[in-house]
Amino acid sequence: MHKLSESDLVINPDGSIYHLNLLPEDVAQTVITVGDPDRVSEISKLFDRVELKKGKREFITHTGYLGDKRITVLSTGIGTDNIDIVFNELDALVNIDFKTREIKSELTSLDIIRIGTSGAIQPDIDMGTILVSSHGLGLDTLMKYYKQRLSPEDQNILDAVNQHFADLPGIDPYFTSGSSKLLETIGKGLQRGITVTAPGFYAPQGRVVRAEGKVPDLIGKLNSFKYDGLRITNLEMETAGIYALASVLGHNALSVNAILASRVKFEFSNDPHAIVNKAIELVLERL
Known part of the structure; x- marks a missing residue:
């Protein structure tokens, strides 16, 4: 050994x-x-x-x-x-x-459930929604350092993502499905979608404060992606890395997202604590 x-x-x-x-x-x-x-x-x-x-x-x-x-x-x-x-x-x-x-x-093999906060990028997803990530799409560089074996289905989706993002500079994403077991237990009946993991909170998520971003209309580019009934629903900073490393290491992972913001309506919850507590109570009840 x-x-x-x-x-x-x-x-x-x-x-x-x-x-x-x-x-x-x-x-x-x-x-x-x-x-x-x-x-x-x-x-x-x-x-x-x-x-x-x-x-x-x-x-x-x-x-x-x-x-x-x-x-x-x-x-x-x-x-x-x-x-x-x-x-x-x-x-x-x-x-x-x-x-x-x-x-x-x-x-x-561990069962790993992320309970985190996130912003919706689809107009029909309301603040207060508890959304589970069917897949994670990473815009960061973590998986450039690990060997990843995708299923044929995940590879097809990633190919479609790359084609959709072909005109964006420097975007080379990775893609992984969530645990089917946890999606059917913890995630049963909840809204699902592809979660994008960004390498930052401001320009990497399409925010503009003072520094000018290089990717025009990032949110529009993300929320216009469609593939075989799948769409990108939300943005945060950990899910894709969790899904990819869990897959590489043989663990089950699920990301449960408390939606605190609407990036297309430019709104943020006035009671984020209550939404996070709702997600916590839901996960513990289903465990």
Whole structure:
């Protein structure tokens, strides 16, 4: 078996993984990820009991029980650069023997549900909608560094995306489906669509404050894409990276989006906390 080097897999002196500061036994089979560290306690306060609280940098973790179900809630911070850290370290915690530094012969597949905020880019999606991502479309560069094997269906959709975006400078997206299992359990009956993950909040999402963007009418270009009944519904900053790395590493992932803004109506919710709580309660009820 291949032994991972100390520089490839960094383990802290107490036996925990480098960034997350977690031990293998700290992680449940079901993981909820959130961007905001403060949102971790908003979820764990609804548990029947909490057995663990740990934190390092922006990575806050609570593990506890909802009834008999053990759940880990973990904050990722913003962006797919953080998703790269979180997903590789979660996978290492369950699929690498930290004593031997070898990959386990039997691999564990986690169920990972993101509860995050997002802006709708279709006029018929109202603020307050809880939307699940059928697919993630990444405009960032994360998957330029990993080998990804797409299904024929996903490749066909990506080809259609590339054709649609052919006239946009510097756009080279990646594409991944969400977990069919979680879409049918957590996502059953909810509105679905392709979620675009941008590498920033302002110009990469078509916003103009003072700095001038290079991509004219980005929102219009995104919301005009159609393929076999699919459309792009919303914008945020983590989903595509979550879906792609989960697929590469053999985990199930689903992104649940609390729609706080309409990018086409230029509106933002006056009660975002209530919408996020609605998404949290829905996910916990279905778990």
